[in-house]
Amino acid sequence: MTDHARNTLFEPGAPLRGTVTVPGDKSISHRALMLSALAVGESRISGLLEGEDVLATAAAMRALGAQIERGADGVWRVHGVGVGSLVQPATALEMGNSGTSTRLLMGLLASHALTATFVGDASLSKRPMGRVTTPLGLMGAQFMGTSGAGGSICLPLTMRGIVPAVPIEYRLPVASAQVKSAVLLAGLNAPGITRVIEPVPTRDHSERMLRGFGATLTVEADPDGARIISIHGEAELNPQTLVVPGDPSSAAFPVVAALITPGSEVTVTNVGMNPTRAGLFRMLQAMGADLAITNEREVGGEPVADLVARHSALTGIDVPPDVAPSMIDEFPVFFVAAAHAQGITRTSGLDELRVKESDRLALMARGLTRIGAIVEEQEDGLVITGSGGDPLGGGNGAPVIDAELDHRIAMSFAIAGLNTRGGLVIDDMSPVATSFPGFADMLATLRGAA
Ligand SMILES: O=C(O)C1=C[C@@H](OP(=O)(O)O)[C@@H](O)[C@H](O)C1
Numbered sequence: 001m002t003d004h005a006r007n008t009l010f011e012p013g014a015p016l017r018g019t020v021t022v023p024g025d026k027s028i029s030h031r032a033l034m035l036s037a038l039a040v041g042e043s044r045i046s047g048l049l050e051g052e053d054v055l056a057t058a059a060a061m062r063a064l065g066a067q068i069e070r071g072a073d074g075v076w077r078v079h080g081v082g083v084g085s086l087v088q089p090a091t092a093l094e095m096g097n098s099g100t101s102t103r104l105l106m107g108l109l110a111s112h113a114l115t116a117t118f119v120g121d122a123s124l125s126k127r128p129m130g131r132v133t134t135p136l137g138l139m140g141a142q143f144m145g146t147s148g149a150g151g152s153i154c155l156p157l158t159m160r161g162i163v164p165a166v167p168i169e170y171r172l173p174v175a176s177a178q179v180k181s182a183v184l185l186a187g188l189n190a191p192g193i194t195r196v197i198e199p200v201p202t203r204d205h206s207e208r209m210l211r212g213f214g215a216t217l218t219v220e221a222d223p224d225g226a227r228i229i230s231i232h233g234e235a236e237l238n239p240q241t242l243v244v245p246g247d248p249s250s251a252a253f254p255v256v257a258a259l260i261t262p263g264s265e266v267t268v269t270n271v272g273m274n275p276t277r278a279g280l281f282r283m284l285q286a287m288g289a290d291l292a293i294t295n296e297r298e299v300g301g302e303p304v305a306d307l308v309a310r311h312s313a314l315t316g317i318d319v320p321p322d323v324a325p326s327m328i329d330e331f332p333v334f335f336v337a338a339a340h341a342q343g344i345t346r347t348s349g350l351d352e353l354r355v356k357e358s359d360r361l362a363l364m365a366r367g368l369t370r371i372g373a374i375v376e377e378q379e380d381g382l383v384i385t386g387s388g389g390d391p392l393g394g395g396n397g398a399p400v401i402d403a404e405l406d407h408r409i410a411m412s413f414a415i416a417g418l419n420t421r422g423g424l425v426i427d428d429m430s431p432v433a434t435s436f437p438g439f440a441d442m443l444a445t446l447r448g449a450a
């Protein structure tokens with residue numbers, strides 16, 4: 001079984017047992033490369049995720065003038081060029097499958113005097129970019145893109161940045177860390193203060209790391225509780241030594257696999273536990289999961305812990321919509337957990353899941369229904385009646401699940417397949433390499449097959 005296999009079978013077998021680590025956090029890895037490329041001098045990054053999405057960011061930062069090398073020791077060394085000094089790329093920037101690379105880089109480049117074209121794969125080319133081109137347009141950048149379904153501008157897209165960019169105050173119309181980060185990164189090279197008002201908190205890695213690199217950034221609360229994030233422009237960033245913690249969005253897979261597979265006990269070490277990312281673990285505990293959070297500590301300015309997950313009798317819950325941003329990428333695998341719980345799990349406020357690498361609400365509803373789960377798809381969430389711990393599936397052989405180039409859909413159904421009667425087949429596991437190289441090996445290790 002490799003991550004690149006087409007038509008891969010996932011079927012029941014041994015319980016999952018043992019201790020694993022997961023690759024570095026994808027969100028933090030992107031930001032580490034981008035900010036290092038803007039600091040004057042050499043930054044060192046260890047624990048960087050070496051998945052395709054992050055490699056796309058690395059290639060783009062090289063094309064924009066930074067020197068980036070991976071040492072034999074696994075440490076990445078980045079020689080940055082300074083805020084405002086990125087250079088015109090010679091060719092289009094290949095963003096692959098990565099929304100974060102695309103949207104954050106558009107922000108970064110919006111306040112540089114250069115023109116850049118962004119291209120991506122079939123999945124990324126369908127995703128809406130209007131959410132970043134609107135505020136960046138207010139700052140003075142210009143965009144020429146492709147008109148997509150739903151009317152939003154999509155890739156391929158050419159952007160002309162502006163110097164000096166206009167500092168703006170922007171209230172986020174969607175809860176999106178990518179939009180927040182794009183505006184803050186554009187603000188780095190704008191004169192004066194750029195402000196983002198965030199009514200619902202989203203992951204705060206950009207804020208933490210910008211401060212760590214020496215930018216002046218403040219966070220206040222307005223009277224209705226929204227976060228007001230202000231960045232002082234024309235910043236000078238100082239090179240850093242960074243340590244990237246394990247990705248909680250990747251840890252989600254072995255954790256849920258252990259919870260739903262009888263006889264399992266899995267430890268995942270060095271998992272990032274930033275509260276803006278850890279919603280899944282809180283919700284699983286609310287469902288009665290035997291999930292211990294141990295050895296809590298801080299690594300590189302981010303909270304980290306080891307997780308111990310044991311097979312559990314889960315109970316359905318109502319997930320409050322305001323938890324959504326802190327587990328936004330974990331809903332696909334959370335739905336798999338819900339499909340094994342006793343009783344009903346209700347989710348709402350998840351419209352954003354329809355514009356990820358795929359329409360994750362539709363694909364999870366369709367796939368779970370195919371393997372015998374009881375799922376009602378609503379406009380902004382799923383209502384799932386769980387099996388009470390019984391394996392799903394049965395009937396006529398192993399159904400084929402189409403993951404539509406979405407790594408998290410592929411991995412979520414891989415986990416689901418371990419707890420079916422007859423297994424299931426995933427059409428294409430290759431997208432898993434975007435965020436979790438080594439996923440198949442990790443599963444094999446936990447099942448004693450490595
Ligand atoms: O800022 C980031 O690193 C990310 C933000 C989220 O996207 P949105 O900003 O679109 O919610 C998340 O889904 C994505 O995987 C990574």
Ligand SMILES: C=C(OP(=O)(O)O)C(=O)O
Pocket residue numbers: 026053097098099100101329356357408435
């Ligand atoms: C949505 C995701 O990533 P991106 O937006 O960077 O493609 C994800 O990793 O689940």
